Structures are given as C-alpha cells and as structure tokens.
Amino acid sequence: MRVLLRRFGVYLLTAWVAITANFFLPRLMPGNPIASLIGKLTGQVTPQEVRSIQLQFGVGLHSSIWQQYWTYWVNLFHGQLGTSITLSASVSSVLSSQIYWTLGLIGVATVLSFALGTALGAILGWTRGSRTDSLIPIATFFQATPYFFLGSVMVLVFANNLHWFPDLGAYDPNATPGWNWGFIASLFRYAQLPVISILLSSMAGWMLGMRNMMVTVIGEDFVLMAVAKGLPRRRVIWHAARNAVLPSVANFALAIGLLVSGALLVELVFNYPGVGNLLLNATLNEDYPLLQGIFLVITLTVLGANLIADVLYYWLDPRTRTPVAQ
Amino acid sequence: MSESVLRVENFSVDYGVGERAVRAVTDVTFSLGRSEVLGIAGESGSGKSTLVYGLTRLLRAPGVIRSGKAILRVGEDSARRDIDLLEASERDLRSLRWRHVSVVLQSALSALDPVRRIGKEFDEVLRYHGQGKSRAERRSRAEELVTMVGLKTDRLDRFPHELSGGQRQRVMIALALALNPDLVIMDEPTTALDVVTQREIIDELRELRERLGFAMIFITHDLSLLVELADQIMVMYAGRVVERADSADLYSIPRHPYTVGLMNSFPPLTGEIVPMTGIPGSPPSLSALPRGCAFAPRCPLASDRCLNETPPLLVEESRSLACFNSSSSVRERLVISS
Structure with missing residues (x-):
C-alpha cells in the first residue's frame, strides 16, 4: 500500500x-x-x-x-478553461462534448486491440513453431503500413466501392441523436470500419510482444511444474500467460500516451468527431485557449491512464508490492 | 522391496534427431522398489536430469525418447495395474502425474508461480485431482502438509519471493507429497541451499519417507549425501550408468574409478576430515564422445583397451559395473598411482 x-x-x-x-x-x-x-x-x-x-x-x-x-x-x-476563439463557446463545454467520441472510438478500440492482440499472442506463443506463426508477418504488414494510407484505402474499398460499411462520419445523418435504438445502432455501424482499421494497424505489436514473452515464460520451471502436476493444458497456458502479460501491461500504459496522435489520424481519415479533429482545427485557427484546454485534458488523461495501469500492475505482480529496502 | 514401483529398461534419450542427434542417455536399466530410495549421482551433463525428465515425459524439445520402457505400477492389490509411462496417452499421463509421480526441482523459487500465493499452489493441485470438495477442506489439507514439513501455516498466505530458500524448498516438498504419490523425483533439491538447511531437509525427507512410504529418486552430484539417504546408488557418466550398488557397498568399496573420483570430491557430512582430490579434466561433450570408455581420457587407470572399446555394464545381483579394471580394488590402485 x-x-x-x-x-x-x-x-x-x-x-x-x-x-x-x-x-x-x-x-x-x-x-x-x-x-x-x-x-x-x-x-x-x-x-x-x-x-x-x-x-x-x-x-x-x-x-x-x-x-x-x-x-x-x-x-x-471550477472547470473554467476559458473561451474558444473560433467556436465562441467555453473550452470546457466544447471539450466535454467531443471527448466522448474519442474515448468511445479510440479508447475502446485501443483496449480491444490490447485484449485481442494479447490473447492471440498467448496462443501463438504456446503453439510456437507451428503454422499459426504465419499470422505474424501478416499482422506486421498491416502495422507497418502508414495508418493514413491503410485507413484511406479501407474507406475507399469497403465503404465507397463495396458499400459493406457506411461512409464517413459517426452516425446516420437521418437518425436523431439521443437514447433511441436507431441512433445507437447507427453508432455501432459507423464505428465498425474505424475500429477494424485501428485493430489491424495496432494489434501486431501486442501480439508479437505477448508471443515472445510467452516463449520465454514457457521455458520457466513453474510452467514445467504445472505440466508435472497433471494440470489440464488450458490451466498450464493460463499460468504462463498470467506471467507473460506483465510487460504488456506496462507497455499499455505507454501506448495510452500515443492514443492522442492516433486519434488525430483516425478522426481525420474517417471524418469522425472527437478531440483529434478538435486539436487539428484549433491548431489551424490558432485557437490558443482551446489548444491549452486540449493539452490539459490530454495530459490528465494520460496521467490517469498511467495511474490505472500502475494500480493494475501492482495488483497483477505481487513482487512490486514489496518496497525496496533503504 | 520385493515389488517394484518403477521398472526401467534400455531407456535412451537423444537431443535432436537424425545424424546430428546427441545421445544424452544411453541404455539405462534399473528398478525401484516400493518405499526405496534410488540415488543418481554424476557431474553436470552426465544425463541424470535428462533421465528422469525423460521417464516422466517432461522432456523439452529437442529431447526425444529413442527407446526403452518405463513401467510404473500403481494402485493396491486387485486394483493394481502397470502403465508404461513412455506409451501412455496425454490424458492418462495427466491423471497419473502428481497423484502417482511428483517432482521437486532444484530451484524452488522458479518452480513456484511468482504471482500466486503459496496456498493457491496447494489448492490447485488438490482441486484438479479431485481431492477436497470445498475450499476450506483443501485449505485444512494444505495446512496439514506445510505443518508436516515444519512450516507455520501462515506461510500459505505468502508469495514465493517472501520466503527463504529453505522454506520454499520445504513448500515444494510438501506440495510433492500432497496427493500421497508412490514416487517422488527430487532433482538436486538441496543443491541451492546452505549446508545447515541441507542437513535439516535431508533428515526431514528421511523421516517423511519412513512415515509415508513413498519411493524416491534423488539426483545429486554430492555422493556423500546419497550415502546417507539412498538405499541404492547409481553413478552416471556421459549418459551411461557406470556403477550401481547398495549405497553402503558402493561407499565402502567403490569399484569404478569415476565413483572413486566423485567420492574424493566431496567432504562427507560426518566423519573424519580427508583431503579432497577431485577429478582432473571435465566431462566429454556428448556430441563428440571418445571411441572407447567415455571416462578413459580422465581415468588414471586407463589402458589401451579402455581407449578403444566401450566397457559393457555387467549386471550382478549386488552390483552393476562398466569398467575393465574391476578385478582388483580400484581404490587401492588409485591411491598407489597418485
């Protein structure tokens, strides 16, 4: 404590x-x-x-x-961050109306990417050297492609040409925003393509990190012991994964810091509302009060997320709970 | 000792396959009676650990079992059955492991999951082997077990890194005995501990064995330790058994020059102080074994025959030996030659 x-x-x-x-x-x-x-x-x-x-x-x-x-x-x-010059509204009201979009899309997608990538990585690590390893170069390819390009191509192919997904924006313009089924359904429909693009471009890192850590941990004695104890395979993998995930959790805290720059690109490519778009417009219009407000919110968000990651790590790894002597 | 728990025949393990395969264990045969303690001694790389990991099918790639049989006898009287560990399916193995054969490793710190409390280890083993219906029931069994090895029950609420090396090894021993196994394999369990703790644990093991009646395979490079603990001792060199005898016999009349060398490398735990001599040179690489006896290049008694011909393991009732110089007392000749 x-x-x-x-x-x-x-x-x-x-x-x-x-x-x-x-x-x-x-x-x-x-x-x-x-x-x-x-x-x-x-x-x-x-x-x-x-x-x-x-x-x-x-x-x-x-x-x-x-x-x-x-x-x-x-x-x-008192929550007063000043007045935006270009939007003629208080910075706090502008921010609070936009931040939910960013948290809802980029935040959820980042957490999803971490969870999926790590789970996949655990499986890849366990089945290392088998055919599943071919997933790695594919995933790496998508991560290596510049996001701007990847996103634009996806919009062009899957939204504009194939019409599998709705076009740009965050929701159906015909739906009335609010707590009604039509609006919420359209939210999900419009979020699909951006979320998929974020997953494609960021999952490889989590996957590779977790896979390599798994390979290392599998070599540890306690995993051998788990086998020697006659535990079912699922349980043995769980033992290994539980230990292998620790560095990934630490990296996740760092990744949250990159979330904002990510938000800028995603919101731009998909013309999605949010802090990223807000930041871009504020910069272009030299809207200093708004910029200042955005920076403050970003800083506090990153700090808060890091704190959460720290608490999580503390809870996950008992070795961090013992204070270093002296 | 009439009935054997484990019977091993012509057991061989390779590292890798094909031309470049390295023979880590060659043609090992032994049998272990109920409640008997078999000590396996040898330097690092002599194949003693590979042997037991192979037998329990815990061998990691690139280790491959090339040949042999390992018949484990489980159950009592009418429910008794023999299982070949090397042929058993993954599922059979799972139910066999820990219930009949458990393992204690050298480093208890790395053998315990670092992020779990000690109590969880016990709970897990008992739960997955269907013992103790409720958590409280399993907990009381765990408390019984740690008390048995001389630990306080509050150790169960600690994490592995919060215990001392001796405490951790005691936890491992208690854990290994959780399901009353027929056979406990100990791979250098005391090597990482100080001499005093080592002494305590050996005494405890001896007492526990007498009380619970499990058979034990005890691996170490410390022959003097084995003499106190084991009924039988098997000395391995370069993947082969070079000598096997009752521990008292082996200690009083060692006949293989390597056994003599090992014996002179360690001070006995009790008895008078004698100067240590050790064995010159180091064990051969298993990928480039010499033509004749693997020990010949380091052996003070090696003859031309030793360098060209591999001595076979001659099995007798009281002793097995793989040496051409077995006719006279090796120890006397070694003393004279040095």
Whole structure:
C-alpha cells in the first residue's frame, strides 16, 4: 500500500508540473501570440470575449504573474478553461462534448486491440513453431503500413466501392441523436470500419510482444511444474500467460500516451468527431485557449491512464508490492 | 522391496534427431522398489536430469525418447495395474502425474508461480485431482502438509519471493507429497541451499519417507549425501550408468574409478576430515564422445583397451559395473598411482 501511495504522490507532482507548464507556456511564447490574436480578432468577437481571453492570459492586465497563476488554479477547480476563439463557446463545454467520441472510438478500440492482440499472442506463443506463426508477418504488414494510407484505402474499398460499411462520419445523418435504438445502432455501424482499421494497424505489436514473452515464460520451471502436476493444458497456458502479460501491461500504459496522435489520424481519415479533429482545427485557427484546454485534458488523461495501469500492475505482480529496502 | 514401483529398461534419450542427434542417455536399466530410495549421482551433463525428465515425459524439445520402457505400477492389490509411462496417452499421463509421480526441482523459487500465493499452489493441485470438495477442506489439507514439513501455516498466505530458500524448498516438498504419490523425483533439491538447511531437509525427507512410504529418486552430484539417504546408488557418466550398488557397498568399496573420483570430491557430512582430490579434466561433450570408455581420457587407470572399446555394464545381483579394471580394488590402485 505504501508503494502505491508513493506512486500516487509522484502522479500528483507530475500533474502539478504539467498544469503549471500549461499556464506558463503561452506566456513564454515569443512575439506575444495572445496580443496578436486579440488584434486579429477585434471586430469579430464581442468585447466580453476579448475580455475573457485577456483575463485568461493576463494581457492588458496589471496583476502580477503570481496572482494570475492563482486565478488560473481557481478557475481550473471550477472547470473554467476559458473561451474558444473560433467556436465562441467555453473550452470546457466544447471539450466535454467531443471527448466522448474519442474515448468511445479510440479508447475502446485501443483496449480491444490490447485484449485481442494479447490473447492471440498467448496462443501463438504456446503453439510456437507451428503454422499459426504465419499470422505474424501478416499482422506486421498491416502495422507497418502508414495508418493514413491503410485507413484511406479501407474507406475507399469497403465503404465507397463495396458499400459493406457506411461512409464517413459517426452516425446516420437521418437518425436523431439521443437514447433511441436507431441512433445507437447507427453508432455501432459507423464505428465498425474505424475500429477494424485501428485493430489491424495496432494489434501486431501486442501480439508479437505477448508471443515472445510467452516463449520465454514457457521455458520457466513453474510452467514445467504445472505440466508435472497433471494440470489440464488450458490451466498450464493460463499460468504462463498470467506471467507473460506483465510487460504488456506496462507497455499499455505507454501506448495510452500515443492514443492522442492516433486519434488525430483516425478522426481525420474517417471524418469522425472527437478531440483529434478538435486539436487539428484549433491548431489551424490558432485557437490558443482551446489548444491549452486540449493539452490539459490530454495530459490528465494520460496521467490517469498511467495511474490505472500502475494500480493494475501492482495488483497483477505481487513482487512490486514489496518496497525496496533503504 | 520385493515389488517394484518403477521398472526401467534400455531407456535412451537423444537431443535432436537424425545424424546430428546427441545421445544424452544411453541404455539405462534399473528398478525401484516400493518405499526405496534410488540415488543418481554424476557431474553436470552426465544425463541424470535428462533421465528422469525423460521417464516422466517432461522432456523439452529437442529431447526425444529413442527407446526403452518405463513401467510404473500403481494402485493396491486387485486394483493394481502397470502403465508404461513412455506409451501412455496425454490424458492418462495427466491423471497419473502428481497423484502417482511428483517432482521437486532444484530451484524452488522458479518452480513456484511468482504471482500466486503459496496456498493457491496447494489448492490447485488438490482441486484438479479431485481431492477436497470445498475450499476450506483443501485449505485444512494444505495446512496439514506445510505443518508436516515444519512450516507455520501462515506461510500459505505468502508469495514465493517472501520466503527463504529453505522454506520454499520445504513448500515444494510438501506440495510433492500432497496427493500421497508412490514416487517422488527430487532433482538436486538441496543443491541451492546452505549446508545447515541441507542437513535439516535431508533428515526431514528421511523421516517423511519412513512415515509415508513413498519411493524416491534423488539426483545429486554430492555422493556423500546419497550415502546417507539412498538405499541404492547409481553413478552416471556421459549418459551411461557406470556403477550401481547398495549405497553402503558402493561407499565402502567403490569399484569404478569415476565413483572413486566423485567420492574424493566431496567432504562427507560426518566423519573424519580427508583431503579432497577431485577429478582432473571435465566431462566429454556428448556430441563428440571418445571411441572407447567415455571416462578413459580422465581415468588414471586407463589402458589401451579402455581407449578403444566401450566397457559393457555387467549386471550382478549386488552390483552393476562398466569398467575393465574391476578385478582388483580400484581404490587401492588409485591411491598407489597418485
């Protein structure tokens, strides 16, 4: 438990550093981007919005940077991340409307890819040297293909030409969004192709990692002992897989960090709503408040996911529970 | 000792197949009586571990059983039956394993699943072999077993890495006895332990064997240890049995030069202090065995005949021996020659 608390402390510290960096970065940019932004926007936005941007970045204010820093934290705890310049809405409302799409599609697909890839890898590891090994080069081929290309080809072939899957977007434009069967069904239909494309492009890594780890673990004495104990084969594989999965869990935490860049590509290729698309538009339009908000959410998500992975690892591997002496 | 638990005939194991196959075990024949302890001694690479892994069909690729029979006798009286371990189906093996033949390995740390509590190991073995209907019942059996090997019952709630080496090996022994097997195979169970713990465990094993009556195959390179524990000792060199005798006989009159060499390499656990001499050279590579007796290049008594001809294992009632120099007491001649 002490180990876990210490880890939690490290995460809190990291979060503080990230949030602080998020506050200082726009203020450290050369040429005062905020001032130029306000200058560029004058006439397009209401005076209140200009005021709110100024407040957020401390432009034209005469309070000290420490006061601004304090205000920034107070606002943060009230969920106020400022106002998006291009969307004329509060950043928090924009983000909260978009993040579910990303979590729903990319998040679910990533977890699915990990689970499927690892399970397949365990089987491949157990049956190493047999015909099942031919799956590896096929999977690696898909992972090696640039995602942008792979996704575009899939859209072209399976959606545009063969019509096996619906076209771009996240749901049927004729369905009314809400808790009705038609809408939810169309959500699933529209998510199929993006999910398959993510699986194809990312499963090989999990598969290969788990397979190789399985091959190593199978050589361990306790697996031999499991056989010697007369346990059924399923049980023996379980023993090996339970130990082989540990490095994959650690890698999964790292993979969550790459989720965002992945989201950008997927949402672009399939014209799917979400944080990735939001990030792209915010960058193109130099929407700094929105960018800042997105970065903050990304940082916290990655930190949170890492924390979950850490707790999971702690639970999976008892050896990590013993604190190192001294 | 009239009835044998295990009868092994002409058992051979290769590593690899075809031209480049290496003969790890050649033509081993022995039989093991009920409640008897057979000690197998030899240096690393002498084939002693390969022999028992082969017999229990736990051999890993590229190990291949080339020939032989290994008849295990299970059950009592009318329900008694003989099973050839080498012919048994995967399913038969599964129900045979642990219930009739269990194994203890050298490193208990790697033999225990690192991510599971000790109690789980016991629970699993009992559950999969249909013993103990409820979890509580299996737990009380596990407590009984660890108490038997001198551990506190709270060890069951620990993970393997939280126990000492001696405790772990005791856990392994308790686990091996969980189903009251007919035969327990111990592959260097005390090699990784310090001398004091080794002593304790050997004493415990002897006591447990007397109480529970299981037969045991005990592998080690420490001959003096075997003399105390085993009824019979088999000495292996380069995959062959070079000498086999009752342990007291073998100890007092070793007849193979290799046995003498092994004996001089280890201080006896009890008795007076004698200078250690050891055996010059190292064991031959199994892929390039010399033409004659495999031990001849290291043997102080080797003659021309030894270098050209493989001595056959002459089997007698009290002793088997594979050496041309068996006519006189080898030990005396070795002392004179050195």
